[in-house]
Amino acid sequence: MKLRDFKIGWRLLIQEPAYSAVVVLGLCVGFAACILLLGFVRFSLSYDASVPDLERVVVVKQKFNVVGRPEWMQIVPLPFRDLALQSGMVEAASGFLHRNSMLKTGARSSQIEITAVDVSFPQMWGIQALQGDLAAALSRPDALALTVDAAEKVFGHTQVVGQTVQIDGKSYLVAALLPDPPGNTTAPYAALTGVNTALWPPEEREEIVQGLNWVGGVLLKLKPGVTATALTQALQAKADSLPLRTSLPPEALQRIGDKRWMEVGLVSLADAYFDADLSNSHGSGERGNKRMVLGLGAVALLILLLASANYINLATVRSLRRQREIAMRQVLGAGKYRIVGQFMAESALAALLACALGLVLAWLALPLFSELMGRKLAALLSPASIAVSLLLACGIGLLAGIYPAWQALGTSTAAALSGRENSEGRSGLWLRRAMTVLQFATAICLAAVTLTIVWQTYFASRIDPGFDPRPLLVLDVPGDPNSAAAQSFRAALRRLPGVSGVAGADDAVGRRSNFFYGDVKRAGGEFINARRKSVDADFFQVYGIAANAGRLFDASLDQTDKSELIVINLALARKLGYATPQAAVGQALTGNENEALRVIGVAPDIRYQSLRQSAEPMLYRLNRSRAGILTLRSTGDMAAVRSAAEALAKKHFSVALPQMHGAQEFLATNYADDLRLAKLLAGASLVAVALAAFGIYVLSAYNVRRREREIVLRKLYGANRPAIARLLGLEFLSVLGVAALLGLPPAAVATEHYLAGFVERAAIGAWTLIAAMLLACSVVLLATVRHTREALRLRPALALRS
Numbered sequence: 001m002k003l004r005d006f007k008i009g010w011r012l013l014i015q016e017p018a019y020s021a022v023v024v025l026g027l028c029v030g031f032a033a034c035i036l037l038l039g040f041v042r043f044s045l046s047y048d049a050s051v052p053d054l055e056r057v058v059v060v061k062q063k064f065n066v067v068g069r070p071e072w073m074q075i076v077p078l079p080f081r082d083l084a085l086q087s088g089m090v091e092a093a094s095g096f097l098h099r100n101s102m103l104k105t106g107a108r109s110s111q112i113e114i115t116a117v118d119v120s121f122p123q124m125w126g127i128q129a130l131q132g133d134l135a136a137a138l139s140r141p142d143a144l145a146l147t148v149d150a151a152e153k154v155f156g157h158t159q160v161v162g163q164t165v166q167i168d169g170k171s172y173l174v175a176a177l178l179p180d181p182p183g184n185t186t187a188p189y190a191a192l193t194g195v196n197t198a199l200w201p202p203e204e205r206e207e208i209v210q211g212l213n214w215v216g217g218v219l220l221k222l223k224p225g226v227t228a229t230a231l232t233q234a235l236q237a238k239a240d241s242l243p244l245r246t247s248l249p250p251e252a253l254q255r256i257g258d259k260r261w262m263e264v265g266l267v268s269l270a271d272a273y274f275d276a277d278l279s280n281s282h283g284s285g286e287r288g289n290k291r292m293v294l295g296l297g298a299v300a301l302l303i304l305l306l307a308s309a310n311y312i313n314l315a316t317v318r319s320l321r322r323q324r325e326i327a328m329r330q331v332l333g334a335g336k337y338r339i340v341g342q343f344m345a346e347s348a349l350a351a352l353l354a355c356a357l358g359l360v361l362a363w364l365a366l367p368l369f370s371e372l373m374g375r376k377l378a379a380l381l382s383p384a385s386i387a388v389s390l391l392l393a394c395g396i397g398l399l400a401g402i403y404p405a406w407q408a409l410g411t412s413t414a415a416a417l418s419g420r421e422n423s424e425g426r427s428g429l430w431l432r433r434a435m436t437v438l439q440f441a442t443a444i445c446l447a448a449v450t451l452t453i454v455w456q457t458y459f460a461s462r463i464d465p466g467f468d469p470r471p472l473l474v475l476d477v478p479g480d481p482n483s484a485a486a487q488s489f490r491a492a493l494r495r496l497p498g499v500s501g502v503a504g505a506d507d508a509v510g511r512r513s514n515f516f517y518g519d520v521k522r523a524g525g526e527f528i529n530a531r532r533k534s535v536d537a538d539f540f541q542v543y544g545i546a547a548n549a550g551r552l553f554d555a556s557l558d559q560t561d562k563s564e565l566i567v568i569n570l571a572l573a574r575k576l577g578y579a580t581p582q583a584a585v586g587q588a589l590t591g592n593e594n595e596a597l598r599v600i601g602v603a604p605d606i607r608y609q610s611l612r613q614s615a616e617p618m619l620y621r622l623n624r625s626r627a628g629i630l631t632l633r634s635t636g637d638m639a640a641v642r643s644a645a646e647a648l649a650k651k652h653f654s655v656a657l658p659q660m661h662g663a664q665e666f667l668a669t670n671y672a673d674d675l676r677l678a679k680l681l682a683g684a685s686l687v688a689v690a691l692a693a694f695g696i697y698v699l700s701a702y703n704v705r706r707r708e709r710e711i712v713l714r715k716l717y718g719a720n721r722p723a724i725a726r727l728l729g730l731e732f733l734s735v736l737g738v739a740a741l742l743g744l745p746p747a748a749v750a751t752e753h754y755l756a757g758f759v760e761r762a763a764i765g766a767w768t769l770i771a772a773m774l775l776a777c778s779v780v781l782l783a784t785v786r787h788t789r790e791a792l793r794l795r796p797a798l799a800l801r802s
Contacts, residue, residue: 023314024354026694030307031358033687035389036369037300039362039380044293047184047273052126053221056091057269058228059186060084060218060235061278065259066252067517067529069616072265072277074217074284078195078209080235080264081118081218087234089226094118095195096187097208097216102478102656103154103191104166110154111656114144114167115189116197116216124221125187132161132176138194145176150190168656170198183376186272186285187219220266228266235264249592251519251527282512286375292677299684302442306691308400309435313698315347315404316432340405347401348394355393359386372679374672403431429706433735436699439692440739440776446688448747448772450681452764453754457674459762465509465667466606467543471634472663473642474508475649478656481628489652490630496644498636503542504627506534509608510666520591520619521576528575530568531608531616534623540567540603542633549581550601558622565622567601572617610670611760631663638662689775693783696732700784703731704791711791721792728788732780739776744769 014020051057062076081093097116102109119138121127127134129145137145144165151160151174160174172193181188193199195209208215222231239262248261267275274290362369363381370377475493477486481504493502506516516534519527537559540552551557552567566589570581578584581602589597605615634641642660649657668675704711711724719727747769755761 020350022694023311023350024357026310026691027307027351027354028357028361029687030304030691031355031389031393032361032365033684034300034304035358035362035385036365036380037296037303037684039385040369040373040375040377041293041297041300042385043184043375043377043380044273044288047288048186048269049184050126050182051124051269054270055268056222056224057124058220058222058231058266059269059272060220061265061267061275062239063263063265063277064261065256065263066248066261069613071281072263073281074278075215075282076218076264078216078218080239081220083235083238084218084220084231087231087238089223089231089234090220091223092120092124092221094121094124094219095216096121096219097195099199100656101167101199105155105163108154108156110150111659112150112154112190114191114193114197114199116193116195116199117189118195121192121219124219127178129176130179132174134176134178134192137175137192139196140173140175141194141196141198142171143173143175144191144193144197145178146174146191147178147180147189149180151177167199172198183379184273186269186287187217188285219269228268232264232266235266236260239264249519251521251592252529255519255527255529280512296680299446299681303684303687303691304396306439306442306688306695308396309439310691310695310698311347311350311400312403313432313435313695313702315343315401343405344398344401347404348397351393351397351400352390355390359389372676374676432699432702436692436695437735437739437742439688439695440736440780441743443685443688443692443779444739444743444772444776445747445750446681446685447775448744448769449750449754450678450685451768451771452751453674453678453681455764455768456755456758456762457671457678460611460671460674460758460760461668463607463611463760466604467509467545469509469663469667471638472543473632473634473638473645474661474663474666475630475632475645476659476661477628477630478653478658482625485652486628489649489658492648492652493630493632493645496632496641496648498634498641498644499632500635501538501542501633503538503631503633504536504624505539505629505631506623506626507629508631508661508666509543509606509663510670512609518592518619520572520589520597522578522587522589525577528572528617530572530575530619533618533620534626535620536624536627537622539620539627539631542631543606544633545603545606547601548604550585550599552601552603553620553622560622563621564596564598565600566597567603567620568599569603569615569618569620570605571615572619573602575617607667611758614759630658689779692776693779696735696780697783697787699735700728700732700787703728704787708791708794711794715794724792725788728784728791732784736776736780740773744773747772 048054048057059074060076060080061072061074062080063070063072078095078097081095084090084093094117099114099116101112101114103112117138119135121138122129122134130148132145134145137143146154146160148158151158154160154165155163158177161177163174164171165174166172178192196205200208220231222228240260242262252261265277267278272278273286273288274293275287278284279287279289359381366377366380370380477489480486490502490504493499516532517529518532519529521527535553537553537555537557540547541554545552547567548570553565558565568576568584573581573584576584576589578587584599584602587599589599591597603618603620606618607615608618609616632641632645645660646657707728711727714724714727751764751768755764
């Protein structure tokens with residue numbers, strides 16, 4: 001290839017603007033989709049890649065087998081840090097504890113999550129302060145370090161070292177300014193302080209550091225040559241010997257049998273983001289599904305392949321129209337290498353132009369894409385990724401130019417110059433049919449899977465959770481729920497216009513946060529582990545929940561926290577062996593340490609979890625001292641009630657304000673990943689369908705042109721319009737049929753694999769597969785109708801003139 005070849009290619013693009021626009025824009029969309037999706041794949045596969053000696057850093061995880069539904073969690077007791085150091089196998093260890101705090105400076109106040117770590121954390125994580133002394137920030141109890149983003153949020157600028165902030169009425173020194181952590185980290189932070197910080201009262205801090213409380217995570221850096229397996233065994237032996245096991249109730253020991261009361265595991269930081277045990281577990285933060293990420297990478301490459309196939313189809317048709325030009329070049333002495341170089345240069349130029357436009361399109365779509373994926377992807381289009389994209393485009397352009405160049409080499413000089421054009425060979429025709437089949441198979445598969453995910457997500461988000469969440473507003477009241485400020489705030493909420501009731505609970509329905517379990521049994525039965533929910537007497541009334549049997553807590557009847565009175569749900573009633581809900585009412589039960597309990601009613605199974613889990617046994621108890629999460633019920637305009645509640649909160653709380661959320665938000669969070677995946681696949685499906693439609697359109701145009709003499713001869717021999725339409729339609733139907741055979745089976749497997757994760761499914765059956773097929777049929781019909789009509793209007797005299 002020479003520079004002149006690129007100049008000729010540029011002139012050809014300018015001379016045929018319609019062709020050029022179709023070619024470049026088609027590839028542009030393919031490149032933009034591929035750049036974004038592959039960028040997200042690279043982003044996901046490089047989580048925590050900035051951490052030094054990544055392969056030696058591990059995260060401690062544990063599974064508490066005492067509860068009814070044990071799951072692996074990253075939240076572990078902080079003493080495991082000391083146990084690891086005592087083993088002599090680790091080079092460094094750090095706790096990792098979060099605390100939401102309101103930071104005040106002057107008239108400004110901002111809610112910031114402060115992370116408490118050990119002084120070894122910066123070296124382990126590779127953090128260098130931009131300004132100030134990070135070691136002082138982590139060693140002094142009255143100091144902290146802010147990231148650039150947090151500094152701008154709290155102060156409005158980054159010259160913050162030496163400044164002070166107010167937290168809970170105390171002054172804290174900003175001792176260091178830190179760079180913002182990368183978006184792809186499993187340990188994000190906005191502000192760092194030491195584990196000896198004064199943010200916690202001395203008694204609470206001592207309990208966190210020395211007690212067996214599940215409050216944060218533990219990060220370890222192994223010594224060179226030490227394996228994670230060896231350290232796991234050492235930590236497990238330490239856990240087995242902890243005195244907590246001997247203090248467990250006899251019923252708990254009986255239930256776990258020979259299993260360990262706590263299982264300890266280590267996961268490499270390089271694998272932590274995709275660790276299946278920690279996916280969707282409480283307190284583990286953002287996690288990814290490696291299969292889904294790799295699947296998105298495959299979709300990206302498929303989209304680029306489909307766009308390239310369209311270019312090859314168009315370039316091939318164009319090369320057939322340029323046979324006389326090619327013949328003239330051969331007559332003037334151009335060898336086969338010059339002709340190949342010309343076509344390769346044209347192809348590479350088109351691909352590079354499309355890639356450049358694709359990069360611009362990807363840059364414009366990046367904010368929306370970041371919001372869709374729920375990740376900070378601002379650094380996705382780095383100079384390195386742009387360079388790689390352009391190199392990829394050049395390579396694709398050269399590969400895509402091979403077939404049109406080979407087709408051009410087959411041009412017969414004599415035939416072309418005498419006016420007899422050569423047609424494409426059978427092998428070439430079958431190749432382009434195969435590419436169109438691949439396009440439709442991909443479109444059918446993606447459309448079917450997308451429809452399944454959309455329908456199941458719609459079904460899950462619309463299913464009755466056991467109450468109407470729309471008029472409910474949840475308020476996370478800061479501090480002690482029994483404080484005078486909290487109690488007066490609650491009383492004031494009740495008096496607000498448009499508020500019919502205020503209730504308290506230990507957490508919001510649908511939020512995976514506070515979990516407390518206990519054992520309960522009926523006379524002569526076995527102990528059943530049930531989740532214990534602390535509520536006040538207004539809880540069921542405010543949520544609008546009616547009893548299945550007996551009565552629920554009532555503020556007019558239950559004036560005090562009578563510890564023996566409980567409400568159980570249907571799942572626990574069934575577990576206890578009661579034939580009907582009515583049979584459980586009034587029954588005496590035994591709890592931990594022979595605690596006497598009495599069932600006053602049976603409540604329905606409220607959906608505290610997503611449809612991926614069945615309803616778990618639940619036991620409700622009156623405990624106002626722990627019911628600090630408030631829920632108010634609105635009878636009017638929710639926006640007005642929320643504004644009034646926010647104004648009221650500012651009067652009652654001077655340090656930190658309550659966080660407010662609609663009850664629907666917590667339920668929707670359970671399906672946020674499904675909705676995100678559905679939107680992403682919907683976009684990919686639209687691109688695939690558009691590319692497939694364009695592919696069949698090009699094939700239809702070329703097919704009519706290639707067979708126009710045959711069509712005219714058939715007309716002369718008596719073929720009517722329906723016969724001609726059937727002749728052309730059979731070819732398109734055969735393409736569609738083969739595409740369905742290739743696309744529907746993997747779609748069926750993928751949809752079944754997705755739905756297998758739900759205990760309740762929407763009534764889907766095969767309709768999503770049928771709908772995807774009907775969509776493909778509609779696309780084929782719309783894409784081919786124009787050229788079919790042209791074939792029906794062909795005039796014999798014009799078609800046979802040459």
